[in-house]
Amino acid sequence: MTELRQDPTTKQWVIIATERARRPQDFVQQSISLTLPPYKADCPFCPGNEHMTPPEKMAYRSGGPVNGPGWWVRAVPNKFSALIPEGSLIRKEEDGFFRKMDGVGQHEVIIESPQHNLCIPLMEDKQVEEVVLAYRERYLTLREDPRFSLIIIFKNHGPGAGTSLEHPHSQLVATPIVPLSIRYRYEKAMGHYDDAGTCVYCDYIRAGLRVRTRLVMETERFLAFHPFASRAPFETWILPKEHQASFGSITMNDSKEFSRVLKVILLKMYHALNNPGYNYIIHTAPIKDEQEEYYHWHLQILPRLVTPAGFELGTGMFINTALPEETAAFIRDFPV
Amino acid sequence: MTELRQDPTTKQWVIIATERARRPQDFVQQSISLTLPPYKADCPFCPGNEHMTPPEKMAYRSGGPVNGPGWWVRAVPNKFSALIPEGSLIRKEEDGFFRKMDGVGQHEVIIESPQHNLCIPLMEDKQVEEVVLAYRERYLTLREDPRFSLIIIFKNHGPGAGTSLEHPHSQLVATPIVPLSIRYRYEKAMGHYDDAGTCVYCDYIRAGLRVRTRLVMETERFLAFHPFASRAPFETWILPKEHQASFGSITMNDSKEFSRVLKVILLKMYHALNNPGYNYIIHTAPIKDEQEEYYHWHLQILPRLVTPAGFELGTGMFINTALPEETAAFIRDFPV
Numbered sequence: 001m002t003e004l005r006q007d008p009t010t011k012q013w014v015i016i017a018t019e020r021a022r023r024p025q026d027f028v029q030q031s032i033s034l035t036l037p038p039y040k041a042d043c044p045f046c047p048g049n050e051h052m053t054p055p056e057k058m059a060y061r062s063g064g065p066v067n068g069p070g071w072w073v074r075a076v077p078n079k080f081s082a083l084i085p086e087g088s089l090i091r092k093e094e095d096g097f098f099r100k101m102d103g104v105g106q107h108e109v110i111i112e113s114p115q116h117n118l119c120i121p122l123m124e125d126k127q128v129e130e131v132v133l134a135y136r137e138r139y140l141t142l143r144e145d146p147r148f149s150l151i152i153i154f155k156n157h158g159p160g161a162g163t164s165l166e167h168p169h170s171q172l173v174a175t176p177i178v179p180l181s182i183r184y185r186y187e188k189a190m191g192h193y194d195d196a197g198t199c200v201y202c203d204y205i206r207a208g209l210r211v212r213t214r215l216v217m218e219t220e221r222f223l224a225f226h227p228f229a230s231r232a233p234f235e236t237w238i239l240p241k242e243h244q245a246s247f248g249s250i251t252m253n254d255s256k257e258f259s260r261v262l263k264v265i266l267l268k269m270y271h272a273l274n275n276p277g278y279n280y281i282i283h284t285a286p287i288k289d290e291q292e293e294y295y296h297w298h299l300q301i302l303p304r305l306v307t308p309a310g311f312e313l314g315t316g317m318f319i320n321t322a323l324p325e326e327t328a329a330f331i332r333d334f335p336v
Numbered sequence: 337m338t339e340l341r342q343d344p345t346t347k348q349w350v351i352i353a354t355e356r357a358r359r360p361q362d363f364v365q366q367s368i369s370l371t372l373p374p375y376k377a378d379c380p381f382c383p384g385n386e387h388m389t390p391p392e393k394m395a396y397r398s399g400g401p402v403n404g405p406g407w408w409v410r411a412v413p414n415k416f417s418a419l420i421p422e423g424s425l426i427r428k429e430e431d432g433f434f435r436k437m438d439g440v441g442q443h444e445v446i447i448e449s450p451q452h453n454l455c456i457p458l459m460e461d462k463q464v465e466e467v468v469l470a471y472r473e474r475y476l477t478l479r480e481d482p483r484f485s486l487i488i489i490f491k492n493h494g495p496g497a498g499t500s501l502e503h504p505h506s507q508l509v510a511t512p513i514v515p516l517s518i519r520y521r522y523e524k525a526m527g528h529y530d531d532a533g534t535c536v537y538c539d540y541i542r543a544g545l546r547v548r549t550r551l552v553m554e555t556e557r558f559l560a561f562h563p564f565a566s567r568a569p570f571e572t573w574i575l576p577k578e579h580q581a582s583f584g585s586i587t588m589n590d591s592k593e594f595s596r597v598l599k600v601i602l603l604k605m606y607h608a609l610n611n612p613g614y615n616y617i618i619h620t621a622p623i624k625d626e627q628e629e630y631y632h633w634h635l636q637i638l639p640r641l642v643t644p645a646g647f648e649l650g651t652g653m654f655i656n657t658a659l660p661e662e663t664a665a666f667i668r669d670f671p672v
Contacts, residue, residue, distance in 0.1 A: 229434075
């Protein structure tokens with residue numbers, strides 16, 4: 001018997017295809033990691049090549065000139081920005097039927113380390129802390145721009161996850177509109193609040209702590225679990241246990257605890273699955289709604305262990321061939 | 337300047353990243369086609385191996401026994417079905433917070449040819465007609481089952497598009513619920529109808545015929561174009577020019593004309609882009625709404641020329657590095 005499970009936060013149904021279910025170990029990857037050098041002369045993100053990127057927006061450095069070496073985390077505009085901080089927010093009509101507007105926004109790259117061949121799970125704890133603090137700082141700076149509606153921080157790891165550059169980096173996109181699937185997610189949370197008077201993510205956390213079968217890690221202030229309606233094998237969510245709508249509200253101290261959870265989860269996956277490709281994204285409230293009772297920021301990791309095909313692309317409904325209870329137990333018990 | 341364009345049918349914004357735009361020729365693929373044999377002894381879809389699939393639901397054959405050779409198109413249940421026609425439609429609660437139900441539905445494979453190494457663009461016209469007639473026949477049969485809400489017909493071509501078997505085949509999934517992103521698409525069409533009193537797809541066709549820059553092919557009863565807010569390079573839609581909510585309403589004659597358009601479009605892409613991977617899906621109204629004024633069935637082809645990454649997965653908002661006006665002209669003028 002296969003099973004349909006509904007994500008309580010989006011109301012999206014997922015097919016858990018137990019008929020073709022695979023065991024957690026079946027997802028171990030052929031390693032995608034070539035042996036990379038710690039420095040590459042033609043890499044635009046390696047120290048000494050700062051002139052190969054647009055001028056930096058922010059850097060953590062112990063000395064050295066701006067746009068020179070000496071930094072350990074560095075944020076620069078994406079050289080091939082999808083959105084740029086110019087133009088008008090006014091919608092225009094085309095041919096009496098179509099609507100368009102200028103691509104107003106910001107698209108940044110956060111270079112996570114000077115070292116070409118590192119990745120988050122293999123970094124020192126302190127370095128991962130600094131990466132998360134850079135996320136926070138760029139978020140807090142960009143939310144002041146009244147043209148932006150939402151700030152999305154994400155990472156692509158591995159060629160199967162859409163990375164074009166090896167050097168460890170994350171990305172940030174500030175958009176002038178709230179993308180529709182974020183709006184839908186937000187509306188569902190609002191609907192739950194209107195019905196139940198509670199934040200659906202807070203309820204999810206309470207249920208997770210009661211059931212515990214899908215928990216992977218718990219600290220004083222954070223929780224990591226494989227969601228009940230996981231869309232893909234080893235999908236993982238990390239949430240603050242206390243209600244907080246926006247990533248922009250995270251404290252410096254909580255940033256450190258969050259970075260530790262992120263690192264441990266990625267380290268477990270790195271060893272358990274042999275350096276899988278993945279995407280992660282920080283889901284957070286639109287800038288104007290950062291104080292709302294009904295949204296709750298969280299990070300979602302989507303490993304790229306299977307290829308979504310026509311059914312998923314066309315319906316938004318995912319077929320998952322692993323049981324989240326089994327993958328969670330596998331990762332929870334995996335020693336690092 | 338980059339540009340945001342809104343899909344009039346979904347209201348989803350797409351980023352047309354003209355800053356990093358590539359010319360249509362830049363998307364030509366390294367060939368993914370190995371030289372395949374016309375017959376493979378261990379392929380479950382090759383003639384003579386009918387016992388390797390579940391018993392057939394339908395076959396077009398000139399003779400020979402059921403579940404034996406002699407067919408030219410054959411529909412069988414997927415051996416690893418995501419949904420099966422058993423169980424209950426009643427929702428169940430788990431742990432007082434989560435909702436689930438049995439995976440009731442049907443999941444079929446439509447084997448498009450006895451020949452292992454064919455693909456739609458290289459088939460005889462008559463064979464493609466028969467494939468589309470098989471889609472139609474399976475649709476009409478399955479819509480009679482009151483447990484099913486929606487019938488989705490789709491195809492994955494090439495390993496990058498999630499195919500696991502080489503032998504040419506399509507798939508059909510009958511779901512017991514309307515997947516959320518189909519529901520959203522449907523609601524937007526309903527909203528347009530409430531506002532404007534017209535089908536948004538009919539309006540789209542009228543605008544397309546007026547503007548013509550994104551048209552790829554026009555026949556008496558069908559239109560193929562690259563949409564204004566294309567999510568990916570060479571995204572293509574094929575629609576009936578006259579209003580028709582459900583694929584289930586297509587006539588035998590129109591099936592033939594539709595199959596000809598589908599073949600020509602895929603043949604142009606096959607040669608122009610060197611056999612690219614792609615997914616296609618037939619979007620059609622839920623079974624209970626087949627006669628509505630506001631939905632309009634159509635086929636969407638999504639080539640897999642670039643990899644959607646964290647931004648797309650997290651926001652549902654696509655970054656397209658090609659201009660649909662340029663890709664449409666390239667395909668329109670490509671001789672086949």
